[in-house]
Amino acid sequence: MERIAERMAAYAAAGVTTLTISPAGFTLDERLTALRAGTEALERAGLA
Amino acid sequence: MRLGINLGYWGAGMDGDNLAVAKKADKLGYDVCWAAEAYGSDAPTVLTWVAAQTERIDVGSAIMQIPARQPAMTAMTAATLDSLSGGRFRLGLGVSGPQVSEGWYGVKFDKPLSRTREYVEIVRKAMARERLSYEGEHWTLPLPEGPGKPIKLTVHPQREHIPLYIAAIGPKNLEQTGEIADGALLIFPSADHLEDTTIKHLRAGREKAGETMEGFDVCPTLPLAVGEDVAGLADMFRPYTALYVGGMGSRKQNFYNQLAQRMGYEKEAAEIQDKYLSGDKGERPPRSRTS
Numbered sequence: 001m002e003r004i005a006e007r008m009a010a011y012a013a014a015g016v017t018t019l020t021i022s023p024a025g026f027t028l029d030e031r032l033t034a035l036r037a038g039t040e041a042l043e044r045a046g047l048a
Numbered sequence: 049m050r051l052g053i054n055l056g057y058w059g060a061g062m063d064g065d066n067l068a069v070a071k072k073a074d075k076l077g078y079d080v081c082w083a084a085e086a087y088g089s090d091a092p093t094v095l096t097w098v099a100a101q102t103e104r105i106d107v108g109s110a111i112m113q114i115p116a117r118q119p120a121m122t123a124m125t126a127a128t129l130d131s132l133s134g135g136r137f138r139l140g141l142g143v144s145g146p147q148v149s150e151g152w153y154g155v156k157f158d159k160p161l162s163r164t165r166e167y168v169e170i171v172r173k174a175m176a177r178e179r180l181s182y183e184g185e186h187w188t189l190p191l192p193e194g195p196g197k198p199i200k201l202t203v204h205p206q207r208e209h210i211p212l213y214i215a216a217i218g219p220k221n222l223e224q225t226g227e228i229a230d231g232a233l234l235i236f237p238s239a240d241h242l243e244d245t246t247i248k249h250l251r252a253g254r255e256k257a258g259e260t261m262e263g264f265d266v267c268p269t270l271p272l273a274v275g276e277d278v279a280g281l282a283d284m285f286r287p288y289t290a291l292y293v294g295g296m297g298s299r300k301q302n303f304y305n306q307l308a309q310r311m312g313y314e315k316e317a318a319e320i321q322d323k324y325l326s327g328d329k330g331e332r333p334p335r336s337r338t339s
Contacts, residue, residue: 004272010239012049015247017266018231020052020082020110024273024284028065032072037274038051039076047049 004041012047050079054110054269055098058089067101074102080138082110082233082269087152090116092125099133108138110233110269111215115144115155119167119187123174127205135206140233141167142215145297161224162186168212168228175210177201213267217303219249226253231265236292236304241311293317294324 011019019042023034042048053073055066070081081098085091091109099107107129112122122139130137143149143164146157166184174180179198182189190196213231216222225232232250251261271288273281292304299321308317 001274003278004274007239008049011237011242011268011270014239014242015261015266016049016237016239016242016268017264018050018052018079020054020080020267020269021272022054022056022269023069024271024281028068030274031065031069034272034274035053035069035072035076035078038053038272039078042049042051 001037001041001044004037005045008041008047009045012045051077052080052082052108052267052269053078054082054084055094056084057086058083058094060088067098070098070105071102074105078105080106080108082108082140084110085113085116086144087148092129095137096129096132099129099136104136106136106138107133108211108213109140110213111140111142111144113144113148113153114141114164114167115149115153115157119170120174120180120189122167123171123201124203126171126210127175127201127203130206130210131203133206138211138213138231139171140213140215141171142233145303146301147297159185161220164214164221165224165228168214172212174201175205176208177204211265213265217307222246222249223253223256226250226264227257228253230263231267234266234268236289236307237268237270238311245307245310290320290324294320294322299325 008019021034021038023031023038025031025034053069055070058066073081081102083091083094083098091112095107095109126137126139143160149155149157163186166186170180170182170187170189173182177200179200180189181198190198211230213233214225214229215233216225217235222232226249234246237246247266250264250266254261254264271285273284275281293308296302296304302321305317305321
Protein backbone atom coordinates (compact mmCIF):
# COMPACT_ATOMS: atom_id res chain seq x y z
CA MET A 1 0.00 0.00 0.00
CA GLU A 2 2.85 2.35 0.83
CA ARG A 3 4.37 1.74 -2.57
CA ILE A 4 1.10 2.56 -4.31
CA ALA A 5 0.69 5.72 -2.22
CA GLU A 6 4.26 6.79 -3.03
CA ARG A 7 3.72 6.30 -6.74
CA MET A 8 0.47 8.25 -6.59
CA ALA A 9 2.26 11.10 -4.88
CA ALA A 10 4.92 11.00 -7.59
CA TYR A 11 2.32 11.21 -10.34
CA ALA A 12 0.55 14.09 -8.60
CA ALA A 13 3.84 15.93 -8.23
CA ALA A 14 4.54 15.34 -11.92
CA GLY A 15 1.29 17.08 -12.90
CA VAL A 16 -1.35 14.35 -13.06
CA THR A 17 -4.77 15.67 -12.08
CA THR A 18 -6.90 12.53 -12.61
CA LEU A 19 -5.15 9.18 -12.14
CA THR A 20 -7.16 6.51 -13.93
CA ILE A 21 -6.50 2.95 -12.87
CA SER A 22 -7.24 -0.32 -14.57
CA PRO A 23 -7.89 -2.54 -11.55
CA ALA A 24 -6.06 -5.76 -12.37
CA GLY A 25 -6.85 -9.29 -11.29
CA PHE A 26 -7.91 -12.71 -12.48
CA THR A 27 -11.12 -12.64 -10.41
CA LEU A 28 -13.72 -10.04 -9.58
CA ASP A 29 -12.57 -10.06 -5.96
CA GLU A 30 -9.01 -9.24 -7.00
CA ARG A 31 -10.22 -6.36 -9.17
CA LEU A 32 -12.40 -5.00 -6.37
CA THR A 33 -9.45 -5.28 -4.00
CA ALA A 34 -7.39 -3.20 -6.41
CA LEU A 35 -10.24 -0.69 -6.64
CA ARG A 36 -10.40 -0.27 -2.87
CA ALA A 37 -6.61 -0.06 -2.70
CA GLY A 38 -6.76 2.89 -5.04
CA THR A 39 -8.88 5.01 -2.72
CA GLU A 40 -6.97 3.87 0.35
CA ALA A 41 -3.62 4.72 -1.23
CA LEU A 42 -4.90 8.11 -2.34
CA GLU A 43 -5.86 8.91 1.24
CA ARG A 44 -2.59 7.58 2.58
CA ALA A 45 -0.73 9.82 0.13
CA GLY A 46 -2.67 12.83 1.43
CA LEU A 47 -4.17 13.48 -1.98
CA ALA A 48 -7.85 12.69 -1.36
CA MET B 49 -5.66 14.46 -7.43
CA ARG B 50 -8.81 12.63 -8.49
CA LEU B 51 -9.21 8.95 -9.33
CA GLY B 52 -10.79 7.29 -12.33
CA ILE B 53 -11.17 3.74 -13.55
CA ASN B 54 -10.77 2.38 -17.04
CA LEU B 55 -12.87 -0.68 -17.82
CA GLY B 56 -11.21 -1.30 -21.17
CA TYR B 57 -13.03 -3.30 -23.80
CA TRP B 58 -16.27 -5.19 -23.28
CA GLY B 59 -17.82 -8.20 -24.98
CA ALA B 60 -14.98 -10.56 -24.12
CA GLY B 61 -16.79 -12.49 -21.40
CA MET B 62 -16.22 -10.17 -18.42
CA ASP B 63 -19.07 -7.74 -18.83
CA GLY B 64 -20.80 -8.74 -15.57
CA ASP B 65 -17.60 -8.19 -13.64
CA ASN B 66 -16.96 -4.90 -15.42
CA LEU B 67 -20.37 -3.62 -14.36
CA ALA B 68 -19.75 -4.70 -10.77
CA VAL B 69 -16.44 -2.83 -10.80
CA ALA B 70 -18.12 0.30 -12.20
CA LYS B 71 -20.85 0.21 -9.54
CA LYS B 72 -18.29 -0.23 -6.77
CA ALA B 73 -16.20 2.63 -8.13
CA ASP B 74 -19.34 4.78 -8.09
CA LYS B 75 -19.87 3.99 -4.41
CA LEU B 76 -16.19 4.47 -3.50
CA GLY B 77 -16.15 7.98 -4.91
CA TYR B 78 -14.15 7.50 -8.07
CA ASP B 79 -14.55 10.54 -10.28
CA VAL B 80 -14.92 8.98 -13.71
CA CYS B 81 -15.38 5.60 -15.39
CA TRP B 82 -13.83 5.29 -18.87
CA ALA B 83 -14.52 2.68 -21.55
CA ALA B 84 -12.24 1.87 -24.47
CA GLU B 85 -13.01 1.28 -28.15
CA ALA B 86 -11.02 -0.33 -30.95
CA TYR B 87 -12.63 -2.95 -33.22
CA GLY B 88 -14.89 -4.68 -30.73
CA SER B 89 -17.19 -3.03 -28.22
CA ASP B 90 -18.19 0.54 -28.97
CA ALA B 91 -17.73 3.02 -26.15
CA PRO B 92 -21.10 4.84 -26.22
CA THR B 93 -23.15 1.66 -25.85
CA VAL B 94 -21.04 0.53 -22.91
CA LEU B 95 -21.17 3.95 -21.26
CA THR B 96 -24.93 4.17 -21.61
CA TRP B 97 -25.18 0.77 -19.91
CA VAL B 98 -22.93 1.93 -17.07
CA ALA B 99 -24.55 5.34 -16.71
CA ALA B 100 -27.98 3.76 -16.34
CA GLN B 101 -26.76 1.63 -13.44
CA THR B 102 -24.68 4.16 -11.54
CA GLU B 103 -25.62 7.36 -9.79
CA ARG B 104 -22.80 9.88 -9.49
CA ILE B 105 -19.67 8.72 -11.31
CA ASP B 106 -18.96 10.43 -14.64
CA VAL B 107 -18.76 8.18 -17.70
CA GLY B 108 -16.24 8.92 -20.42
CA SER B 109 -15.07 7.52 -23.73
CA ALA B 110 -11.41 6.61 -23.87
CA ILE B 111 -11.85 6.84 -26.72
CA MET B 112 -14.46 7.32 -29.34
CA GLN B 113 -12.45 6.89 -32.52
CA ILE B 114 -12.40 9.75 -35.01
CA PRO B 115 -12.40 7.54 -38.13
CA ALA B 116 -15.43 5.63 -36.79
CA ARG B 117 -17.94 8.44 -36.87
CA GLN B 118 -18.70 11.65 -38.67
CA PRO B 119 -18.22 14.58 -36.26
CA ALA B 120 -21.91 15.47 -36.30
CA MET B 121 -22.75 11.92 -35.17
CA THR B 122 -20.24 12.19 -32.34
CA ALA B 123 -21.88 15.44 -31.28
CA MET B 124 -25.29 13.74 -31.32
CA THR B 125 -23.97 10.84 -29.24
CA ALA B 126 -22.28 13.15 -26.75
CA ALA B 127 -25.37 15.33 -26.34
CA THR B 128 -27.67 12.33 -25.96
CA LEU B 129 -25.44 10.55 -23.46
CA ASP B 130 -24.99 13.74 -21.46
CA SER B 131 -28.71 14.23 -21.36
CA LEU B 132 -29.50 10.62 -20.41
CA SER B 133 -26.79 10.49 -17.73
CA GLY B 134 -27.80 13.75 -16.07
CA GLY B 135 -24.72 15.65 -17.16
CA ARG B 136 -22.11 12.96 -16.44
CA PHE B 137 -20.56 12.39 -19.87
CA ARG B 138 -16.98 13.20 -20.89
CA LEU B 139 -16.09 12.99 -24.55
CA GLY B 140 -12.71 11.42 -25.14
CA LEU B 141 -11.55 11.28 -28.78
CA GLY B 142 -8.62 9.77 -30.59
CA VAL B 143 -7.37 9.13 -34.11
CA SER B 144 -6.90 5.38 -33.47
CA GLY B 145 -4.05 4.01 -35.61
CA PRO B 146 -3.35 3.41 -39.30
CA GLN B 147 -4.16 -0.29 -39.28
CA VAL B 148 -7.58 0.16 -37.65
CA SER B 149 -8.44 3.40 -39.45
CA GLU B 150 -7.64 2.03 -42.91
CA GLY B 151 -8.29 -1.66 -42.36
CA TRP B 152 -11.47 -1.60 -40.28
CA TYR B 153 -13.05 1.74 -41.13
CA GLY B 154 -11.68 2.36 -44.62
CA VAL B 155 -10.61 5.86 -43.64
CA LYS B 156 -7.19 7.05 -44.77
CA PHE B 157 -4.90 7.75 -41.84
CA ASP B 158 -3.50 10.96 -43.27
CA LYS B 159 -2.81 14.26 -41.56
CA PRO B 160 -4.13 13.11 -38.17
CA LEU B 161 -3.38 16.45 -36.52
CA SER B 162 -5.38 18.63 -38.89
CA ARG B 163 -8.10 15.96 -39.05
CA THR B 164 -8.40 16.03 -35.27
CA ARG B 165 -8.48 19.82 -35.13
CA GLU B 166 -11.27 20.05 -37.70
CA TYR B 167 -13.18 17.22 -36.05
CA VAL B 168 -13.09 18.93 -32.66
CA GLU B 169 -14.15 22.25 -34.13
CA ILE B 170 -17.15 20.68 -35.84
CA VAL B 171 -18.13 18.65 -32.76
CA ARG B 172 -18.01 21.78 -30.59
CA LYS B 173 -20.06 23.80 -33.10
CA ALA B 174 -22.66 21.05 -33.31
CA MET B 175 -22.85 20.59 -29.53
CA ALA B 176 -23.29 24.34 -29.14
CA ARG B 177 -26.37 23.96 -31.38
CA GLU B 178 -25.02 26.26 -34.07
CA ARG B 179 -26.39 25.87 -37.57
CA LEU B 180 -23.61 23.68 -38.90
CA SER B 181 -21.47 24.98 -41.71
CA TYR B 182 -17.78 24.35 -42.05
CA GLU B 183 -15.09 24.67 -44.67
CA GLY B 184 -11.96 22.71 -44.02
CA GLU B 185 -9.46 20.42 -45.63
CA HIS B 186 -11.15 17.25 -44.44
CA TRP B 187 -14.77 18.31 -44.02
CA THR B 188 -17.04 20.71 -45.88
CA LEU B 189 -20.54 21.17 -44.50
CA PRO B 190 -22.96 21.31 -46.13
CA LEU B 191 -21.59 19.68 -49.26
CA PRO B 192 -21.53 22.33 -51.99
CA GLU B 193 -23.97 22.44 -54.91
CA GLY B 194 -26.32 19.91 -53.40
CA PRO B 195 -29.50 19.73 -51.35
CA GLY B 196 -27.75 19.93 -47.97
CA LYS B 197 -28.31 22.97 -45.80
CA PRO B 198 -26.96 24.08 -42.43
CA ILE B 199 -28.98 22.47 -39.65
CA LYS B 200 -28.60 22.36 -35.91
CA LEU B 201 -28.76 19.73 -33.21
CA THR B 202 -32.28 19.15 -31.94
CA VAL B 203 -31.11 17.60 -28.66
CA HIS B 204 -30.53 20.02 -25.81
CA PRO B 205 -27.43 18.80 -23.95
CA GLN B 206 -27.65 18.74 -20.19
CA ARG B 207 -24.71 21.15 -20.02
CA GLU B 208 -23.52 23.96 -22.25
CA HIS B 209 -20.02 22.53 -22.19
CA ILE B 210 -19.25 18.81 -22.25
CA PRO B 211 -15.61 18.18 -21.27
CA LEU B 212 -13.60 17.09 -24.29
CA TYR B 213 -10.42 15.02 -24.00
CA ILE B 214 -8.00 13.83 -26.65
CA ALA B 215 -5.80 10.74 -26.47
CA ALA B 216 -2.32 11.90 -27.32
CA ILE B 217 1.16 10.44 -27.28
CA GLY B 218 3.47 12.32 -29.66
CA PRO B 219 4.74 15.85 -28.98
CA LYS B 220 2.76 17.56 -31.74
CA ASN B 221 -0.47 15.81 -30.79
CA LEU B 222 0.11 16.67 -27.13
CA GLU B 223 0.70 20.31 -27.96
CA GLN B 224 -2.47 20.48 -30.06
CA THR B 225 -4.38 18.71 -27.31
CA GLY B 226 -3.28 21.35 -24.82
CA GLU B 227 -4.45 24.00 -27.23
CA ILE B 228 -7.90 22.70 -28.21
CA ALA B 229 -9.09 20.23 -25.54
CA ASP B 230 -10.08 20.26 -21.88
CA GLY B 231 -7.97 17.25 -20.98
CA ALA B 232 -5.47 14.70 -22.23
CA LEU B 233 -5.87 10.92 -22.08
CA LEU B 234 -2.43 9.38 -21.66
CA ILE B 235 -1.01 5.87 -21.72
CA PHE B 236 2.17 4.34 -20.31
CA PRO B 237 3.02 7.41 -18.23
CA SER B 238 6.18 7.49 -16.19
CA ALA B 239 6.17 9.99 -13.33
CA ASP B 240 9.92 10.38 -13.72
CA HIS B 241 9.64 11.28 -17.40
CA LEU B 242 6.25 12.97 -17.52
CA GLU B 243 7.50 16.55 -17.73
CA ASP B 244 9.81 15.88 -20.66
CA THR B 245 7.59 13.47 -22.60
CA THR B 246 4.21 15.06 -21.97
CA ILE B 247 3.60 18.03 -19.67
CA LYS B 248 5.87 20.49 -21.42
CA HIS B 249 4.09 19.85 -24.73
CA LEU B 250 0.64 20.23 -23.17
CA ARG B 251 1.78 23.44 -21.51
CA ALA B 252 3.05 24.80 -24.84
CA GLY B 253 -0.36 24.13 -26.33
CA ARG B 254 -2.15 25.80 -23.45
CA GLU B 255 0.05 28.86 -23.87
CA LYS B 256 -0.82 28.98 -27.57
CA ALA B 257 -4.47 29.19 -26.52
CA GLY B 258 -3.66 31.93 -24.00
CA GLU B 259 -4.27 29.55 -21.09
CA THR B 260 -2.29 27.95 -18.28
CA MET B 261 -2.40 24.34 -17.09
CA GLU B 262 -4.93 25.40 -14.43
CA GLY B 263 -8.16 23.46 -15.00
CA PHE B 264 -6.70 21.21 -17.70
CA ASP B 265 -7.14 17.54 -16.81
CA VAL B 266 -3.98 15.45 -17.19
CA CYS B 267 -5.44 11.96 -17.15
CA PRO B 268 -3.19 8.91 -17.61
CA THR B 269 -4.33 5.30 -17.26
CA LEU B 270 -2.24 2.89 -15.21
CA PRO B 271 -2.78 -0.71 -14.22
CA LEU B 272 -3.03 -1.33 -10.48
CA ALA B 273 -2.50 -4.70 -8.85
CA VAL B 274 -2.22 -5.51 -5.16
CA GLY B 275 0.05 -8.11 -3.60
CA GLU B 276 3.39 -8.75 -1.95
CA ASP B 277 5.31 -10.14 -4.92
CA VAL B 278 6.11 -6.99 -6.89
CA ALA B 279 8.06 -8.80 -9.59
CA GLY B 280 5.25 -11.31 -10.00
CA LEU B 281 2.66 -8.54 -10.26
CA ALA B 282 4.79 -6.75 -12.85
CA ASP B 283 4.83 -9.96 -14.88
CA MET B 284 1.03 -9.66 -15.22
CA PHE B 285 1.49 -6.56 -17.33
CA ARG B 286 4.43 -7.62 -19.47
CA PRO B 287 2.33 -9.21 -22.24
CA TYR B 288 0.15 -6.11 -22.46
CA THR B 289 3.22 -3.86 -22.59
CA ALA B 290 4.83 -6.09 -25.19
CA LEU B 291 1.71 -5.94 -27.37
CA TYR B 292 1.74 -2.15 -27.42
CA VAL B 293 5.48 -1.47 -27.47
CA GLY B 294 6.24 -4.37 -29.78
CA GLY B 295 3.16 -5.12 -31.79
CA MET B 296 1.06 -2.01 -32.37
CA GLY B 297 1.12 -0.30 -35.75
CA SER B 298 4.17 -1.28 -37.70
CA ARG B 299 7.93 -1.25 -37.14
CA LYS B 300 8.09 2.21 -38.71
CA GLN B 301 4.98 3.63 -37.09
CA ASN B 302 4.46 2.49 -33.51
CA PHE B 303 3.56 5.46 -31.31
CA TYR B 304 4.00 3.46 -28.09
CA ASN B 305 7.43 2.24 -29.08
CA GLN B 306 8.45 5.81 -29.86
CA LEU B 307 7.15 6.93 -26.46
CA ALA B 308 9.25 4.27 -24.73
CA GLN B 309 12.27 5.52 -26.67
CA ARG B 310 11.61 9.10 -25.60
CA MET B 311 11.67 7.89 -22.00
CA GLY B 312 15.17 6.52 -22.53
CA TYR B 313 14.24 2.88 -23.09
CA GLU B 314 15.56 2.72 -26.66
CA LYS B 315 17.34 -0.59 -26.20
CA GLU B 316 14.41 -2.27 -24.45
CA ALA B 317 11.88 -0.90 -26.96
CA ALA B 318 13.91 -2.20 -29.88
CA GLU B 319 14.37 -5.61 -28.29
CA ILE B 320 10.68 -5.98 -27.45
CA GLN B 321 9.69 -4.97 -30.97
CA ASP B 322 12.22 -7.30 -32.61
CA LYS B 323 10.98 -10.25 -30.61
CA TYR B 324 7.31 -9.45 -31.09
CA LEU B 325 7.49 -8.84 -34.84
CA SER B 326 9.54 -11.97 -35.37
CA GLY B 327 6.67 -13.94 -33.90
CA ASP B 328 8.12 -14.46 -30.47
CA LYS B 329 4.96 -13.73 -28.50
CA GLY B 330 4.99 -16.84 -26.35
CA GLU B 331 8.10 -16.04 -24.45
CA ARG B 332 8.10 -13.54 -21.65
CA PRO B 333 9.36 -10.21 -22.97
CA PRO B 334 12.75 -9.09 -21.68
CA ARG B 335 12.65 -7.87 -18.10
CA SER B 336 12.51 -4.10 -18.34
CA ARG B 337 13.01 -1.50 -15.68
CA THR B 338 9.90 -0.99 -13.58
CA SER B 339 9.06 2.45 -12.33
